[in-house]
Amino acid sequence: MTHSAIAANVIGSPFSQQISDAxxxxxxxxxxxxxxxxxxxxxxxIIGFGVxxxxEAGGSVSSDFTSTQSLTLASLKLVNYTIDINNNIVILSSLSASQLLPNYFRFHANNLSEGQYYLEITGSVDGSxxxxxxxxxxxxxxxxxPEPATYGMLLGGLGLLGYAARRKKTS
Structure with missing residues (x-):
């Protein structure tokens, strides 16, 4: 899912490339x-992907506002969503990136759940x-x-094995 929602007369074709690791x-x-x-x-x-x-995820986006470029970034969001039975997008959660400098946004998120996500990048183009x-x-x-109960079961099992070995030794 990669598309650009057109507002006013700005037309662009966002691109994305995904490279998997081992x-x-x-x-x-x-x-x-x-x-x-x-x-x-x-x-x-909108740049979509599934996990x-x-x-955990970390990302950033940047653009230089100079005399030769007139693009201003407004926001970067990581959005978790699902599609309902009527084919509507239902947003489950959203994380807005921090703006560290003009035209530079960065985020880091831990413990995100599996599902469908998209990055949303907004901004404006103000010149020729x-x-x-x-x-x-x-x-x-x-x-x-592992959950804490897993460790408890492990210790309990080891205790039972120790008890059984000791009892067998005394018989």
Whole structure:
């Protein structure tokens, strides 16, 4: 799922590339380029992906606002969603990235659940020279952590084995 919702007259084609690693994680690179015809308007780009296990993620997006580029980033969000029976998107949770500098947003999230997600990048193009933004996100699956009850059962089992061995020794 990659699309650009057009607001005003800004038209762009966001791109994304997902590269998987050997440990079940992946890196998602994304961006958009607005050329001269894409001026004076806002954009709302959506980059979608799915994750099959609990994970942590970190990502950032940036753009330079200069005399040769007139693109301003407004926000970066990580959104967990589902589709209802009427084919409507239902947002389950949303995480807004922190703006560290003008045109630079970054986030890090732990203990995210499996499911469908999308990154939402918003901003505006305010001049005749267009502009571009780019970013990346790393997704790392979480290791399974045993529940405290698991350790209790392990200790209880070891205790029973010790008791049985001692009883057998005395008989």
């Amino acid at each position: 440990f079940g994680g992946f890196t998602l690179s994304f961006g958009n380029n607005f050329i001269n015809t894409d001026q004076h308007g806002t954009f709302d780009d 099959g296990s609990s994970f 020279s267009g502009g571009a933004y780019g970013g990346s996100m790393n997704v790392t699956p979480l290791e399974a952590v």
